[in-house]
Amino acid sequence: MLPFFLQFAGVLAAVLLQGSVLPVIVPWLPFNPALILLVFASFKTPRNRLLALALWAGLLQDVMYGEVLGLSMLGLYLGFMAVHEIKTEFVDHPFTACALRLIIAVLIQELTYAFFFYIRGATGLFAALQVNAGKSLLANLLLLGLAFLWLRFRNKKYLKGLMEEIS
Amino acid sequence: MLNMHPQRQRAVNAILVVILLSILMSLSTNSPARIQSLQNLFAQALYPFQFGASWVTGTVTSGWEFVVDVRNVFQENQRLKVLVEKYTGIEHQLTEVRLANRRLRELLAFQEEAQFSVTPAQVIGRNPSSWFSTITIDRGSFHGIQVDMPVVNHQGLVGKVIQVSTYSSKVQLIISSESGTSGIVQRTRDNGVVIGLSIPVGYCRITRLPVGSEVELGDLIISSDLTGVFPRGLVIGRVVEVDIDYVTLERSALIKPEVDFERLEEVLVITNYERKLD
Numbered sequence: 001m002l003p004f005f006l007q008f009a010g011v012l013a014a015v016l017l018q019g020s021v022l023p024v025i026v027p028w029l030p031f032n033p034a035l036i037l038l039v040f041a042s043f044k045t046p047r048n049r050l051l052a053l054a055l056w057a058g059l060l061q062d063v064m065y066g067e068v069l070g071l072s073m074l075g076l077y078l079g080f081m082a083v084h085e086i087k088t089e090f091v092d093h094p095f096t097a098c099a100l101r102l103i104i105a106v107l108i109q110e111l112t113y114a115f116f117f118y119i120r121g122a123t124g125l126f127a128a129l130q131v132n133a134g135k136s137l138l139a140n141l142l143l144l145g146l147a148f149l150w151l152r153f154r155n156k157k158y159l160k161g162l163m164e165e166i167s
Numbered sequence: 168m169l170n171m172h173p174q175r176q177r178a179v180n181a182i183l184v185v186i187l188l189s190i191l192m193s194l195s196t197n198s199p200a201r202i203q204s205l206q207n208l209f210a211q212a213l214y215p216f217q218f219g220a221s222w223v224t225g226t227v228t229s230g231w232e233f234v235v236d237v238r239n240v241f242q243e244n245q246r247l248k249v250l251v252e253k254y255t256g257i258e259h260q261l262t263e264v265r266l267a268n269r270r271l272r273e274l275l276a277f278q279e280e281a282q283f284s285v286t287p288a289q290v291i292g293r294n295p296s297s298w299f300s301t302i303t304i305d306r307g308s309f310h311g312i313q314v315d316m317p318v319v320n321h322q323g324l325v326g327k328v329i330q331v332s333t334y335s336s337k338v339q340l341i342i343s344s345e346s347g348t349s350g351i352v353q354r355t356r357d358n359g360v361v362i363g364l365s366i367p368v369g370y371c372r373i374t375r376l377p378v379g380s381e382v383e384l385g386d387l388i389i390s391s392d393l394t395g396v397f398p399r400g401l402v403i404g405r406v407v408e409v410d411i412d413y414v415t416l417e418r419s420a421l422i423k424p425e426v427d428f429e430r431l432e433e434v435l436v437i438t439n440y441e442r443k444l445d
Contacts, residue, residue: 012216019303020220023293024228027429030297047177055184063209064217065294067301067329067337067345069202070191077188081181113298116192117365122344128365132297 004049010037011053015060029139030132032106034061036144038076039101042083054080071116075109082108095148102144106136199330210332217335218305221291225432283398285319285435286310291335297368300343302326304434307334315396317437323402323425324390325434336436340428341403342369349393350403352382352420358391361403361422369428371404374419382409382420398440 014034022031034057042050058073066072083101091097110133114125122128151158171179194202236243292303306312308331318325318338326346330337339346343363350361350373357380359373373388386406392399408421 016216016220018295019292020217021224023295024224024432027293030295032295051184059209060213061295063206064213065292065301065303065337066296067294067299067339068192069195069206070188072296074185074188074192077184110298113296117298117344120196120345122365124366128298128344131366131368135297 007041007045007049007053008056011057012060015057015064019061019065029142030136031139031143032136033143035076035079035102035105035109035140036147038080039083039098039105039144040147042080042101043097047084050080050084051077068116071113072109075112076105078112079105079108095144098144098148099141102140103137106140107133110136206330207332210335214332214334217291217303221289221305225289283437284439286312286438288312288318288336288434288436290431290434298365300326300340300346300363300428301329302338302340302431302434304336304338304436305334306436307332307336309333311438312336312436313438317397317401317440318434319401319437320426320431320434322427323404324397325426325428325431327396328436338434341371341426342424342428346371348396349391350388351391351399352376352380352406353387353389354383355381355386357382358393359419361388361390367421369424370407371422371424372419373406373422374417376418376420378416378418380418382406382418384409386420388420388422398437 011034014037017033018031022033038050038054038057041053045053054076055073058070058076061072062069083105086101086104091100110129113132114129117128118125191202195206199206286306288304288306290302291305294301304318312328312331314328314331316328318327324341326338326340326343328336329339341348341361341363344365346363348361350359351357352359352373357376359376359380361371361373364370364372371388373382376382384406388403388406390397390399390401390403402425404422404424404426406420407423410419410421411417412419
């Protein structure tokens with residue numbers, strides 16, 4: 001497990017990547033590298049620290065790019081609270097385990113956004129949820145796939161450690 | 168201290184966090200001024216990182232664009248030479264027309280509208296969530312930016328400033344589902360309400376058009392100063408679909424904005440527009 005400071009710095013770098021770098025290169029897909037980083041961290045990081053990391057990622061997103069302070073924090077907090085409770089014994093491949101956690105985190109985050117808009121009286125939310133959650137899932141599963149490819153070639157040790165953790 | 172079972176302690180902690188975040192969200196949406204200083208503090212601390220990331224991206228992408236441009240520079244040069252010759256002739260004609268126009272305006276005592284004073288700004292971030300259409304720009308209260316100032320670019324209306332910190336501000340785009348303003352169909356002069364849509368993403372809709380409105384595909388929609396938020400005459404977009412409610416006979420139209428929101432890099436903040444409502 002990485003030291004506390006490095007994990008927080010890593011999340012900051014990932015949030016900067018998703019708000020200031022990736023939207024310039026691929027504006028049509030909502031990539032969320034901070035979410036991928038948190039999914040990887042969720043295997044070895046203790047619960048309280050994982051939730052603190054999720055809140056930190058949310059705070060950064062809200063302050064730098066968001067409209068409502070607290071919304072991304074809430075979405076990520078709830079998402080990773082659920083992720084931490086998931087038992088992954090029934091999956092034997094690291095990609096499947098990560099993908100499962102990612103799907104849960106993305107869906108809970110999207111549902112939080114939809115609920116927020118529902119409270120504010122927005123209409124057509126079901127259609128918006130379908131499109132936005134679909135786009136977000138597609139983009140982030142693609143990013144997870146790329147991260148796995150990179151790990152396979154550059155950091156086999158980490159992947160091996162992850163597999164041991166899952167099994 | 169209460170001696171609670173760890174499971175129960177976890178649940179209590181989670182509920183407390185959710186309640187605190189809900190209060191924070193409520194303050195942020197209903198009375199943003201109360202948490203402005205806190206948000207400002209964080210935004211200022213994070214600004215150097217944000218600016219640095221944006222600068223690196225800008226440098227890399229412009230470097231790449233330069234490489235691509237160099238490949239086509241010779242053909243482009245030849246084509247432009249032909250265009251310059253053509254436009255030199257047109258320029259002379261235009262100067263004549265411009266002078267004639269000025270004379271006629273003076274004759275008619277035409278009051279030219281005051282020119283806007285603008286502050287150029289660089290886009291340094293975008294909300295990565297598909298639910299929100301917000302951008303972050305590198306100009307804040309230090310540069311004279313205030314909440315509700317209109318934001319434009321050479322293509323048309325971009326949106327309005329919704330949050331200001333010392334060195335950066337957030338701009339709500341007109342395609343945001345939270346955005347709403349008044350608009351005019353340029354050809355027919357019909358007034359309506361332009362709202363951003365959550366589906367389809369990136370489009371707006373003009374509603375509340377008069378029953379007899381003759382809005383057509385391709386009509387240009389411009390901003391109106393009725394709501395006092397935006398100046399009159401800024402281009403919003405073109406009509407791509409016209410809908411009729413057969414019960415109320417009210418017409419509405421889907422608008423494709425003229426501004427390319429996916430490739431927004433520089434914007435202009437209008438700093439001297441006096442809102443009608445103020």
